[in-house]
Amino acid sequence: MDGKYKEIAEELFTRSLTENEMRTAPYEFPEDSPIEQLEERRQRLERQISQDIKLEPEILLRAKQEFMKIDSDADLEFMNQQGGVDRTDDGWMKERVLPMEREYQRVSISGEEKCGVPFTDLVDAAKCVVKALFIREKYIALSMQNFCKTTARELGELGEKPLDLRVYEEIPETPVDADAPVHPPVSETHPYENQDTKNMPADTGYSCKMVDGVMHVYTKKSPMEKSTELDLPYPDLKEYIADMNVMMALIINGPVKSFCYRRLQYLSSKFQMHILLNEMKELAAQKQVPHRDFYNIRKVDTHIHASSCMNQKHLLRFIKRAMKKYPGEIVHMEHGHGQTLMEVFENMNLTAFDLSVDTLDMHADRNTFHRFDKFNAKYNPIGESILREIFIKTDNHIEGKYFGHMIKEVMADLEESKYQNVELRLSIYGRSRDEWDKLAQWAVKHQVYSDNVRWLIQVPRLFDVYRTKKQLANFQEMMENIFMPLFEVTINPRSHPELHLFLQHVVGFDSVDDESKPEHHIFNMDSPLPADWTEEDNPPYSYYLYYTYANMTVLNHLRRRRGFHTFVLRPHCGEAGPVHHLVSGFILSENISHGLLLRKAPVLQYLYYLAQIGIAMSPLSNNSLFLSYHRNPLPEYLSRGLMVSLSTDDPLQFHFTKEPLMEEYSIATQVWKLSSCDMCELARNSVLMSGFSHKVSIRFLFSHLSFCPLWSLSFPFNLSLIMDLIQLSCAWQPFCAKCSALTFSLVSRQRVTGWGPNTARRALKAMTSVAPTSRTSAWHTAVRPCWRSSTSSPTLCAPRTTSTRRKHSPWPPSGQKDTKSTTPPPTSNPPSAPPCMTLRGCSMSGLQLVV
Template identity: 45%
Template sequence: LFSPAVLYMPRQFPKLTLSEVEEETQLLAEKVFASALKEEDHKDALSMFTVPEDCPIGLQQAKEHEILKELAEQQSEESTKRRKSLKMIRSQSMSLQIPLNAEWMRSLAVSPFLSSSSTCSSVPESCPDYQRVTISGDYCAGITVDDYEQAAKGLFKALLIREKYSKLAYHKFCRTTAQFLRSAENIRWTEDDEVQPEGEDPYSMDNIPENLNYPLKMKDGIVYVYDNAEALSENRPHDLPYPDLETFAIDLSHVLAMIADGPAKTYCHRRLNFLSSKFHLHEMLNEMAELKELKSVPHRDFYNVRKVDTHIHAAACMSQKHLLTFIQKTYNHDADRVVLAKDGKKMTLQQVFDSLDMDPYDLTVDSLDVHAVSKNSQYCNAETDQRTLTLTLQQEVAHDLEESKYQHAEPRLSIYGSCPEEWDSLSKWFIHHKMQSPNMSWMIQVPRIYDIFKSKKLVTNFAKMLENIFLPLFEATVDPQNHKELHVFLKYVSGFDSVDDESKHSDHMFSYRSPKPDQWTTDDNPPYSYYLFHMYANIMVLNNLRKERGLNTFQFRPHCGEAGSITHLVSAFLTSDNISHGLNLKKSPVLQYLYYLAQVPIAMSPLSNNSLFLEYSKNPLREFLHKGLCVSLSTDDPMLFHYTKEPLMEEYAIAAQLWKLSTCDVCEIARNSVLQSGLSHQEKKHFLGANYLKDGPEGNDIRRTNVAQIRMAYRHETLCNELSFIVDAVKSETVNE
């Protein structure tokens, strides 16, 4: 049976052509790319993406430049007229908006703000009463009208681009942001068909859809679906949105050019500073009220709210001490278990220790020799023997999670792309060992190691690697009766990740002129953006095909922003549902503000970063949380970075102690982790409340999340206020035209 979503088919990918304007933008974007690559080699150089806050001379020069621009603007009659026009638009709404529910908005028939004539008695009951911070006066102070409109126009376009790519791939896009984007276009926002994964019984081979027998063909690194052999010969693909490299490169260029734009940097820097200061005021005024709200909730505290470890690698999913205890316990109760296959000979745990001439009780954490070095080795080991170890570790961790009840995890299993049989092997392993757990869903990580496979002659070109990764998934979707194990396994896969060391340098600059995947035959690894586009493109087509068949869809959640070029975060802004790490957002106020406006979820791992890239005290997680970015805590690799049996609780405990986070803060982070996870719609309703899809206090059930309604109202109203600045500038430009 087809799902109701089939009514929305066919969906087409909106293609763009390179005009003269786009060519200029492309040239600017290439300069930005080149600067970003150069910056990787000169870490101390003053970044072209940041505001010179820590450079006294640069900061003074920037202030003098802004003052001169404002003085010049005062002499311009046209600028004065436009400023008055903007003030008139803003006067139609309060500086601090209390968002309305849908029925109230329709009754007012205006943009989603309170009008100045609205009375407090009109405020919905779900909106809590607390001390609000209101800013009055000329909100454009410190920036010229031209710069404000230029920055707002660029931000608006970037948000539209992300919305387009999110909707095409059935990724989540912030409802509030979508409402404001529609209001700027004078279009009434309607609730779209949002994809929410459904929960099902594990391992069932019943009710598998019938085969469609659609022919499949990879073209330019993307799998195309055809209705029959005749359509294949005539090159008439099935009605699905097939991405276009040139269009993506144009969209990427617009965002790349904007992150180095002077007015946009200044505007975003000021707004981010305001958000940080505003939260400190909110905390000072309402901290006790939030605490009082939480204390009135029965049977709910930080320990019994749901938390999801959305970024954890299966091969290192338990701490060193936990691993040691597990080895000793297994030796005591099951010493005859086969744990190693070496040179065709299987060895039991007893035989392994005998060959080492060692007693398991003489083992120590130090003798395990588990420590943090370059993590790339875990992505380069394509040996299937590793799954035996992963199996035993995962079953132990799953048991512990089920005992804890309130902790969940999304371990990442690797698919390398060296051969197409990997998927069948993994799915049979999953079903044979009954790996499904109510406290676990699974992610597939694809290491960016084409160069290694090419040097070993395992693949002839990059297209072959993509084919090995994605063609089996399309075959299982089109003809599930022929791939029953893989069909069942895919029910429990929530998404895909792209992993490897981001600091690896690539000399190739991604653009519309980049070679097609079947032409990428060199031994060099493709750049990060090239990987992300082709993974997104195939996931997008696959999601549309699976949605058409009524099957679950997948999120794209890459490692991004841990190190390397700032351009990685631009690529992820277009292609990802959410990201892991995001440290480099602190280098670009424009990108950081965009991630805030779009509420892109970010899973951060401060303990992992502390060992590899950034000491804990400098981690931007607290700063991001205060500003209102959608951040959560994750463990990454507990075996390398954690000491206790509950690594996720260890992350929360250290963050709370070091940064003096309140109960409301850590519960807000936990709620974010559930939202950004791949848990089913039913599970999220149970964990967060029936209305969790709604933004603001209306979507928060404090009895389940332990997040104060005051905090939720503050977050929602602040986001609405920031979005209204963008919309007002776009509307003002339309009026002036």
């Protein structure tokens, strides 16, 4: 079987190497949508509602007031008396229809098992999808990244024994009350001020060495005996390639493609039906929330490069100000001779008066479409690389002085706006070992820090360029230059004090470059090891990603031992090039950027949905480079329930205003006619995807929660996600047990709103103590958090905590039984529902909760 997977995968890889342009995949989603018809329906609905309001204004007002008034203890008690539960003979609890349920229109679909697809195809598709999720769960847990707990819980029910999910340890409940501050606590002292090495952790005495492209850590500095190696796990290369082959064979499987395509279309239809029935009620409920609107909810720009985080006007003003303030400062060395800033511009025959935005010529235009080389040239002001080195580089003759000042001005604008946060990318190229120290010294020396900013480190895939220039001997040297300083500062923070301080605000790694470049090599067991990769051809995308992931995994385990925070992998993926880039991203990455090619791969799109993998999308950037705006799949992804957020990518090239993220939101809203609920959901997704600490994210999402009149409607699960996972589970059960278990499990679990039998029995009583809303039905747009448990602790995603070497249950599970647990013994204190929920269309700052 492994040989068959390998043959299929190699054939697909070979096809991707020979084709200049990707063929349109079968089951590709239609690009044109009947916007006019949707608009006519919406207008008819609005006219009908406006007529109803004119006829019965007082009755409608009283109904709204009664509907919104549910947060008092008396109302909850009344609802408990009216609702309650019934217990049937088989031990299952039966919900009564609560009074509030009639406030929303619902549509229920039964007979899922009679969908018209051959049952054997349904079973095979379910097996393949679940197997892919198990593969991702294995690698994400091993690297201590975040994995959606909802998905993990459902996968655990398929295993022969519970999976080792110690990564998902619970954290204390965060108290939320009316007196909670709106903003997270501001640092009292600058984090870069305390550089006293005596206050830093001591040296552990470990040593490290790279073997076959992966770092190994030893307990003694010398000699490096094999017996002294620390047990820091990393993925086996042979196993990774085998998993890649399985995934490549899966995405071209006919029944699986049909199954995933139908499920995605089904999700889109459910969303459109919900909008048609309940959109006006959503907007009416949103207006009831005091003080909060889209402008003052938290938003995070999850994909933005530091070298282009300012707009053209900002850069122009800074250059003119520098020419006026520092004309005689030596900023560049040319053939051993220092040049002042004034001399640099005199050599170009330019003065401050001559400069304009058009002179800078840094904005992307129609000539950059599918021309990444021209786009990279836009980073040079006036087309001169010397100006790029002077103004937007950290490593130059003035030690990045101008660039540091510009970044601090951008940070000041963010702090003034209060509600916008960014994750800036800084580059580490891997050409020399001292790049990390220079970058950290730049940040510490110029005090480049803000509570609104976190850093990611991007590694350009430019080994072929460095090898051609004889700057590197092999690929392993590049990996050593990137990761050796990180291991050294983790082992002994006092050896690199500035780097130790800087890393406290770095959240992960990114892999960047033009994905449309042709790849001349297939990553398999015959590929050279990093030490043997001495040719001038660039390694393939999956090669870069695997060795970055493997070293990051070892580093994360070492840092967790030392009590430091860990890193995540969030690469550029799926912007262009072959689809197998998205396969590597699915297996190894916590989040990705772009993800445009998912629109051509229904299997991968459905897997990204089930795994709730964050996708930072930049429609304006894509519009100038690879895909016109009206063809961008972001609205489709959002309607189907994928974890998508808006980002700016490069404001210097694509935006005009002082607030590029708001510009991105405004254009998307106008072009795709997004509602304020949709905008708030995108903002909420950006916080969930971001690398801000759990404490800060909790304040972003849940502060002032008690101000919301619907805060008590608590349903801590992603309903649509659970529905699909349970349907997969129900399709997998007949493979091991009886076919009749499918219908029983489907109906039973849907009746308890998507939990497994054990959890449902324990929580149903608590769930029926509050009124359900339209978004607590089986709509996939209802609730989209990654809840970590069914307890009363509102949590986002799993924290990265200590984990040992992972032992996974075999898949497929052998001898699996159809487990039907008995009713748990009654307890005096049943678990209460979490005090917050995530609704599709809510701000998730806890301040604007929209039903």
